[in-house]
Amino acid sequence: MEFINPDVVDLSRFQFALTALYHFMFVPLTLGLTFMLAAMETVYVVTGRQIYRDMAQFWGKLFGINFAIGVATGITMEFEFGTNWSMYSHFFGDMFGTPLAIEGLMAFFMESTFVGLMFFGWDRLSKQAHLAITYLVALGSNLSALWILIANAGMNMPEGAHFDPETMRMQFESFVDLVFNPDAQAKFVHTSVAGYVSAAMFVMGISAFYLLRGQHRQFAARSFRMAALFGIISTVAVITLGDVLGRLDYEKQPTKIAAIEGLWHTSNPPFEPWIVAALPDDAKQENRYEIGVRLVLTPLITHTFDQPITGMHELEEEAGPRIRSGIDAVAALRRYGVTHSSMDLAQFTAHEQDMGYGLLATRHAPGQDITAIPADQIDDVVRATQPDILPNVFVTFWSFRLMVFLSLWFFALFAISAYLSLKRRLERSRLLLKLCMWSIPLPILATEFGWITAEAGRQPWTVFGWLPTFLSASSHGVSYMVFSLIGFVLLYSVFIAAELYLMFKFARLGPEHDSMEPHAPAASRASAFDMRPMAS
Amino acid sequence: MELYAILKIVWAALLGVLFIGLGTMVGMDMGVGTLLRFVGRNDGERRTALNIIGPHWDGNQVWFILGGGAIFAAFPTLYGTSFSAFYVVMITLLFSMILRPVAFEYRSKADSRLWRAGWDWVFLVSGFVPMFIYGAAFGNVLEGVGYHFGWTGQYYQDESFLSYLLNPFAILCGLMSVGLSVYQGGAMLMLRADDPIWSRARRYAMGGGLVAAILSVIGGIWVQFLPGFVMTAPVNPAMPANPLHGQSVAVVAGGWMHNFHAHPALWLLPLVGLGCMLLGVGMLARGHTVVSWWLGLGAWVGTIMTVGCAMFPFLMPSSTTPDQSLTVWNSTASEYGLGCMLVVAGIFVPIILSYTSWCYYVMRGKVHTADVVNDTHSY
Numbered sequence: 033m034e035f036i037n038p039d040v041v042d043l044s045r046f047q048f049a050l051t052a053l054y055h056f057m058f059v060p061l062t063l064g065l066t067f068m069l070a071a072m073e074t075v076y077v078v079t080g081r082q083i084y085r086d087m088a089q090f091w092g093k094l095f096g097i098n099f100a101i102g103v104a105t106g107i108t109m110e111f112e113f114g115t116n117w118s119m120y121s122h123f124f125g126d127m128f129g130t131p132l133a134i135e136g137l138m139a140f141f142m143e144s145t146f147v148g149l150m151f152f153g154w155d156r157l158s159k160q161a162h163l164a165i166t167y168l169v170a171l172g173s174n175l176s177a178l179w180i181l182i183a184n185a186g187m188n189m190p191e192g193a194h195f196d197p198e199t200m201r202m203q204f205e206s207f208v209d210l211v212f213n214p215d216a217q218a219k220f221v222h223t224s225v226a227g228y229v230s231a232a233m234f235v236m237g238i239s240a241f242y243l244l245r246g247q248h249r250q251f252a253a254r255s256f257r258m259a260a261l262f263g264i265i266s267t268v269a270v271i272t273l274g275d276v277l278g279r280l281d282y283e284k285q286p287t288k289i290a291a292i293e294g295l296w297h298t299s300n301p302p303f304e305p306w307i308v309a310a311l312p313d314d315a316k317q318e319n320r321y322e323i324g325v326r327l328v329l330t331p332l333i334t335h336t337f338d339q340p341i342t343g344m345h346e347l348e349e350e351a352g353p354r355i356r357s358g359i360d361a362v363a364a365l366r367r368y369g370v371t372h373s374s375m376d377l378a379q380f381t382a383h384e385q386d387m388g389y390g391l392l393a394t395r396h397a398p399g400q401d402i403t404a405i406p407a408d409q410i411d412d413v414v415r416a417t418q419p420d421i422l423p424n425v426f427v428t429f430w431s432f433r434l435m436v437f438l439s440l441w442f443f444a445l446f447a448i449s450a451y452l453s454l455k456r457r458l459e460r461s462r463l464l465l466k467l468c469m470w471s472i473p474l475p476i477l478a479t480e481f482g483w484i485t486a487e488a489g490r491q492p493w494t495v496f497g498w499l500p501t502f503l504s505a506s507s508h509g510v511s512y513m514v515f516s517l518i519g520f521v522l523l524y525s526v527f528i529a530a531e532l533y534l535m536f537k538f539a540r541l542g543p544e545h546d547s548m549e550p551h552a553p554a555a556s557r558a559s560a561f562d563m564r565p566m567a568s
Numbered sequence: 569m570e571l572y573a574i575l576k577i578v579w580a581a582l583l584g585v586l587f588i589g590l591g592t593m594v595g596m597d598m599g600v601g602t603l604l605r606f607v608g609r610n611d612g613e614r615r616t617a618l619n620i621i622g623p624h625w626d627g628n629q630v631w632f633i634l635g636g637g638a639i640f641a642a643f644p645t646l647y648g649t650s651f652s653a654f655y656v657v658m659i660t661l662l663f664s665m666i667l668r669p670v671a672f673e674y675r676s677k678a679d680s681r682l683w684r685a686g687w688d689w690v691f692l693v694s695g696f697v698p699m700f701i702y703g704a705a706f707g708n709v710l711e712g713v714g715y716h717f718g719w720t721g722q723y724y725q726d727e728s729f730l731s732y733l734l735n736p737f738a739i740l741c742g743l744m745s746v747g748l749s750v751y752q753g754g755a756m757l758m759l760r761a762d763d764p765i766w767s768r769a770r771r772y773a774m775g776g777g778l779v780a781a782i783l784s785v786i787g788g789i790w791v792q793f794l795p796g797f798v799m800t801a802p803v804n805p806a807m808p809a810n811p812l813h814g815q816s817v818a819v820v821a822g823g824w825m826h827n828f829h830a831h832p833a834l835w836l837l838p839l840v841g842l843g844c845m846l847l848g849v850g851m852l853a854r855g856h857t858v859v860s861w862w863l864g865l866g867a868w869v870g871t872i873m874t875v876g877c878a879m880f881p882f883l884m885p886s887s888t889t890p891d892q893s894l895t896v897w898n899s900t901a902s903e904y905g906l907g908c909m910l911v912v913a914g915i916f917v918p919i920i921l922s923y924t925s926w927c928y929y930v931m932r933g934k935v936h937t938a939d940v941v942n943d944t945h946s947y
Contacts, residue, residue: 096673097673097674097677099673100669100670100672100673100674101669101670103626103629103669104666104667104668104669104670105666106633107632107633107662107665107666108662108666110633110636110637110640111636111651111658111659111662113640113647113648113651114636114640114647114648114650114651114652114658115651115652115655115658115659115662116652117648118648118649118651118652118722118723119648119720119721119722119723120648121640121644121645121647121648121651122644122645122648122649122721122722122723123721124644125640125641125644125645125647125648125901126644126901126902126905127905128640128644129637129640129641129642129644129647129901129905130641130901130905130908130909132637132640132641133634133637133638133640133641133642133909133912134909134912135637136630136633136634136637136638137634137637137912137913137916137917137920138912138916140630140633140634141627141630141634141916141920141924142920142923144626144627144629144630145624145626145627145630145920145923145924145927146923146927147626148622148623148624148625148626148627148927148931149623149927149930149931151623152619152622152623152931152946153623153930153931156930156931157930196808196902198808198810199808199809199810199902200720200721200810200812201644201645201721203902203904203905204901204902204904204905204908205902205904207908366719369719369812369813503720503722506648506652506655506723507652507722507723507724507725508652508655508725512655512656512729515656515659516655516659519659519663523663523666523667527670530670530674531674533678534674534677534678537677537678538677
């Protein structure tokens with residue numbers, strides 16, 4: 033029996049989290065900016081006004097700088113399922129691989145092929161054809177997000193697959209259930225409109241920078257107004273879909289919702305307070321310094337006034353029998369692999385639904401072998417496993433709150449900005465312009481907190497209820513993980529340094545053709561052509 | 569034959585198609601990357617070379633992503649096991665690959681000579697290393713990989729990464745793959761560039777083609793003596809995909825030639841590959857670039873199909889637990905999954921091929937240095 037090295041599991045998780053959060057610093061802008069570029073270009077094609085073409089080209093350049101790293105770091109994500117989560121790939125790949133492959137076929141190919149024409153095709157295509165290309169890029173990037181979130185929803189709320197004792201993995205059985213997983217649909221809209229919020233803030237913030245300096249005023253005012261309107265609509269959509277997701281988690285992932293709300297004991301409807309701030313203590317299983325608002329929690333989560341929300345202590349108690357039954361399932365499954373007898377199969381089938389909870393007990397079984405626990409030790413193993421069904425409450429609780437508080441800030445900022453911009457009183461509101469500028473990174477930060485909430489809250493599972501995270505990782509040595517982690521940190525630091533350098537450089541230069549300001553300082557690229565031989 | 573078995577064979581064939589597409593299209597771009605510092609002696613020439621594949625590299629790269637995605641969806645156990653077993657080289661491949669999109673987008677966006685020279689080195693590394701590893705992976709798989717599965721299906725590694733990093737046969741395969749990629753990249757540069765890039769690219773492309781041809785002959789002879797894997801008992805091709813039981817496998821010297829002995833017509837495949845390489849070099853010498861580009865594709869077709877047919881049904885044999893070797897029969901997705909993916913691929917692959925061709929059509933014609941440096945959208 034090979035042992036699981038918990039250090040390797042932790043390092044694999046750390047690496048995946050690091051690379052996923054890094055990747056998602058760039059994705060939101062890609063998702064949102066493509067649609068904003070398409071909107072600007074539409075106005076150009078319809079009205080024929082040159083300034084909108086300038087806008088599309090200028091924001092398109094910044095889009096390109098961001099896009100490159102999004103593409104590059106996305107490859108990492110696909111690789112890591114194979115390089116670091118081999119057991120997960122084996123166990124869940126039959127279903128999980130499908131949306132990833134479709135993402136490539138349907139979306140990523142389209143986005144990547146047409147993004148070349150979008151940059152290079154301005155002079156080779158008619159106005160209308162180029163506009164169509166821009167829309168295809170936007171559609172491609174958003175469809176990409178759709179398929180990735182369908183895959184992710186499969187991890188959080190597995191639908192459309194069942195465990196098969198013959199192949200020892202989840203077998204894919206329904207494409208329709210996979211695609212129409214309610215979690216996927218809600219998460220897709222929630223995540224992509226979060227991208228639109230990021231893009232709107234990005235355009236609004238950089239436009240505010242020009243307005244503060246009195247540069248490119250026509251250009252900036254138009255961009256600002258468009259972004260503020262786009263932003264307010266998107267923020268409302270983000271919050272609405274976030275509410276839908278909360279309700280779904282309440283039904284399908286009770287441990288996640290209880291951890292998000294820091295709810296150690298089952299709620300008391302309708303008076304249970306919504307905790308605004310607290311210090312959840314995972315070790316003692318209680319909150320310290322709790323500040324709450326009464327009457328809010330029940331309607332917020334359940335959309336009713338009388339349904340209780342199960343607390344974490346009660347969830348732990350409920351898990352006890354499932355763990356016990358799951359241990360029987362795993363033992364029967366192992367016997368069946370050797371005997372292939374119908375008796376073992378029947379025993380497994382009787383406990384099949386609890387198999388994941390049995391696997392969860394692996395860590396606490398003597399010699400990590402749950403198939404041979406002495407009868408007198410089973411109670412101890414079950415008791416030791418019970419707290420493992422909960423995610424880290426502190427992380428889940430606070431990442432959720434930071435996301436929510438930030439989204440309220442965006443709502444206020446976009447609303448005021450849209451109002452003042454429509455009233456044309458923007459340039460006098462210097463404080464607001466400064467706040468817009470400083471808020472550029474915040475929606476991306478909020479998106480990251482959203483991912484942490486969703487995926488830290490999914491723990492201890494990679495396939496919710498079926499496969500524990502600690503069993504999913506590849507059985508590498510620690511030295512492998514050190515090698516790859518050092519590489520990622522070095523490489524990704526170079527990337528972000530280069531990206532920020534270019535982003536600041538081109539944002540400061542501003543639009544190179546500004547048809548409204550013929551005497552604007554020309555964006556100098558004169559030295560681009562250099563005939564001197566280069567060292568080789 | 570049962571439907572499930574047919575689906576498995578179809579997906580094994582599609583895997584071959586993906587490997588060919590990847591070798592040709594990604595190989596071409598990576599060949600340009602490898603050659604960049606040699607065909608372009610000044611900044612203008614280098615930018616010309618980059619802009620020749622500029623509008624297409626991103627789309628081509630999806631062949632790579634899709635190759636990964638298709639293995640994941642159609643051969644999930646192979647995906648997890650191969651990527652984990654080759655961890656160190658796979659991560660190295662990843663590091664070198666992800667530098668490339670950034671290099672394209674960033675290189676010409678700042679004027680500093682140091683900045684641009686630095687990214688030019690990145691192009692060399694991110695062109696050479698992935699193609700080398702791509703070929704070397706085939707070499708390592710042919711030699712067998714040390715791994716076994718625990719009862720849950722968890723994979724465990726039985727050999728150090730050094731044994732596949734320093735494997736001479738794999739190094740030969742890696743260099744052959746680089747040779748083909750330089751050939752394809754050089755042919756593409758000739759299609760779209762004038763002198764001096766044209767004649768420099770021709771020299772390197774001919775060299776690449778010749779190296780690949782020579783190495784493929786040496787490799788072909790070498791394989792005769794390599795231990796190969798053979799099934800010693802009949803297998804049920806429609807068996808549930810589970811590497812734990814159902815196969816008995818032996819390691820036999822020259823075992824990879826069994827399929828060729830059984831079906832002598834297969835000898836056409838290596839001949840097509842070698843013939844395309846040699847003919848391609850000849851065509852380059854006479855300046856027929858379009859024909860040579862397509863002969864490069866033929867070389868990949870011949871090479872990949874030779875390897876695939878020699879190994880069939882093995883995908884990644886285990887040198888330490890041969891019975892658990894991953895094959896077309898025991899490492900695929902479920903019947904439902906394979907069927908689903910086949911429908912999706914049937915719909916989208918024709919669409920992809922048509923819009924990809926249209927993009928090449930829109931961007932057709934020679935790329936001129938003067939246009940590149942005056943165009944603010946270029947790389």
